[in-house]
Amino acid sequence: MDHAPQPVLGPDVSETDSSMPDQTLYDVAAVEDVKEGEVLSIILKERPIALVCVGGEVHAVGGRCPHKGAPLRGRLHCRSKVHGDVIVCPWHKALFGVRDGKVKEPVAFASLPVYPVRLVEGRVLVGVSATKPAPVTRRMEDQSVLVLGGGAAAASAIYTLREEGFGGSIILIGDESSLPYDRPSLSKGIFLGGPDKVQPPLLLNEGFFAHHEITRVQGTVASLDCETRRVRLEDGRDYSADHVLITTGGRPVRPDLPGIGLEGVMTLHDVRDARDISQNITGEQAVILIGGGLTTLELASALRQKGAGVTVIAPDQVIPMEAQWGREVGRVLLRLHTDNGVAFITDSSVVGIYGTDRVEGVELADGMKLPCTHVLVAVGNEPCRGFLPDDVGTEPESGTTGIVVDDSMQVLPGIHAAGDVATFRHEGTFYRIEHWRQAQIEGRAAARSILGLPRQPMPMPWYWTQQFGKKLEYMGWGESFDRVLIEGDLGGFDFMAVYMKDQKVVALVSAGRSSAMARAAVDFEGFVEKEVRTVII
Template sequence: MWHDIVAFDELSANEPRRIEIDGKPLVVLKEGGRIHALSAKCPHKGAPLEKGAVCDGTLVCPWHKAIFSVVDGRLMEPPALDPLESFPVEVRDGRVLIQYRPKAIGPTSSEVRRMPSEAESVVIVGAGAAGTTTAVSLREFGFGGPIALIDPEKRAPYDRTALSKTVLAGKSEGNAPPALLPADRMSEDRITRITERVVALDPETRSVTLSDSRVVMGRHLVLAPGAHPVRLPVEGAGLKGVHSLRTADDAQHILEGVSPDGHAVIVGGSFIAMEAAAALRQRGTRVSVVSRDKVPFCTAFGTRVGESLLRLHLDHGVAWHGGREVARIEQQAGALAVSLDDGRKLDADIVLIGVGVRPATGFVPALTEEDGGIDVDAALQAKPGIYVAGDCARLEHAGRRSRIEHWRTAEVLGRRVARTIMGQPISAATVPWFWTQQFGKKIEYAGFHQPFDHIVVDGDVDAFDFTARHYRDNRYVGIVSAGRPGVTAHVVGTGQLT
């Protein structure tokens, strides 16, 4: 049955419009003179796609920048791991008609370029964003051989970004982060979970030794182990009640250690640290932050934006100790005492250390660089048959190598590794994007974190409605925005800073 929806001339080019058919929402958009009808919500977190950006034949999610083909809803880039439904459309006598009957998505010519034999196997070290995305993308692209996903965490893969944004704020059901995949997805995709730690790797044989002494080998080996929190090199950093935040168990221990009316001291001005400060403060917990930086995020966002975020924290009751370092941590009368380098002392129920991370690549010293990362080529290979994705991948850009410690980038790299294994072409490198959410304000960044010497601001920074473009030697190198999701969506969708 065809449903008459709207006049063709009423649709503006590249502006998605939400419509309903029998109470079921869709988005309709005009692109290149053609009309397309797709699911109305992003399968990742349910973002309203009528607010998305249309870029070069794709639709970019406004919230977390998943990218879909406007033609058939095909998933182009994560963080979504499933496509959109697309629906038959016809234009008759100037009217747009839609059939509410999802069309099948067939493989493109590039996606069937190479079909590995079922004798081939893939071993993936790490079940975080990059590792999980690699596994499910391989199955999506038609890989038929065994896939093993190795990670010491007993939990099924989950959304680590929620730990500092919602779990610590008490906004997640059961204080648990959401799963990355439906409960039965691993078994349906025939992905074997091995819950052990990798203790050694032989690059020549592509074999890994596990903590239970087993040795696992694969025709293709994917290294996506993530990172470990950096420990604070001060006396008392190992005391009970001193925490880092990397896993769901870490979040549980933090919540168990401090009541809503208790006091948490957070060391560091990192994104994890400041998100945790906002989350705990929203629970009612008294929060003090100790940071080397006088203004948070000044090197990432610029001083003007950093000052606005600092005021936001101060307005919500966070105590800020900027330009200070921790001298030592002690246990006193059943509580913790944090001594600062200026002689002040802060009593605390818990101390949370958020001073950065280091790649968890200790099992493969032969491939690691000084920062713990692993150099990769354009195909994300460190050596033939050994691929790297996520926090430990050292990517080349503008004549230098850097690691991009962003959730979405980890998933993008995982999907690209899957394409490389399948012999599919890899699209040009996209611009890394990430977001931080603090006290209900969302800041987005797109770029490679290159140094900048000049910032051009458009809008009201204090109202969190702005774009701030970063320049280095008059070259555009990054953008920060708030309240304008379409700006960064366009950057991600086109793959260009414009």
């Protein structure tokens, strides 16, 4: 609930505290209303502000996440083993320090403003002007960093380097003309508004690059000499630096099928692909999607909302996402799609795409031919690492073609990797996780490693999907499970699913429980013990 503030003369209060800015403070709440573990939301002079109580002290920070504007209220004040007292964004799980407002974990690329607070006779007084953050101590001014790739991991690394005081030169080399942008929005229907409106939100704007003196270079990397840390581009230009960070991501796999090169066969990787889809696929056309993962399901949702006929061909996957999310949640997804007109073929596979100059249809292994106007292929991504020598960042036991890094995201001295291209080890298992928040977590970890800052534990991966207006969230390492417990209403998309292996909770999937998942993102084990085992198990 928002509280109407009452003004109190600034000098009457601030004269007794030299650290308090000389400004009018407003009586906004009773101290007893600001409860430990909860965030009290107020509006002060049209500014949303979040009040948090820690050990009897009240702190005031911005009341909306700077990433997408999520309101910060309710049970979002948590205690992190790594970061101390934090506020966590319920939408995309960014963590902010309660005392300094700083980003502790992505996905936000701006800190929360911090407002002056004074407690007087059981009341909370707050100033309307944010306090100036402490200046960052510049370091490593004689060093240089070369970032290869222009996605989420690159943006997170660049932001972290400057946020933590890196004073040397930074050059970003990417093959797209655009600044780093919000790639997940591409499959979630951004192309529904027409090709001229397909512009995903930027992660870092032009002003950030200019203010922080970051050089951008458009080009494709041809080779990297790891010993000299020299990068050569396909057009012959070359660059070198003290530190190289590889964040080149992945590219969609195009299966070796007859007709795969026909016009009308598409993949979705970047904004150019989204514009093609928006321009060329209309509501009167029939589209076949090859693949059964979340990208496929999100595209099916968006294309059906555009009016196109959609058939998903996913061999050996009778229930979508069953292997990852279990039969119960998979059935709900299946019903959501079939109720909205999506057809599924799971008992046969595509053996060819036919047509003369462009796509006319697909042929299945059982001989059936399905006419269509477009084919969208979403069967996975392969890491973009062709510019590296074959013996760099490889480890046969990893079971992946990604670039293998150590606990500090380092491949070799002076060479780091992060994001979809990187493979890391967690508790003895290799992971290459292709999700947006994870890429930013890894980019931040690599930047901290370059800066020589202490290593922080890798948080449990989290991702979300939006299909036909329903949002589902997953948290876990993708471990196998032998039991699924569900609390809530599956059909109404208001539930928490708990995945267990030998009595251990290994993952969560939820809908309509964003605040609970936010708390789990800060301290998974603590959340399981305090909230899951007492309510669900």
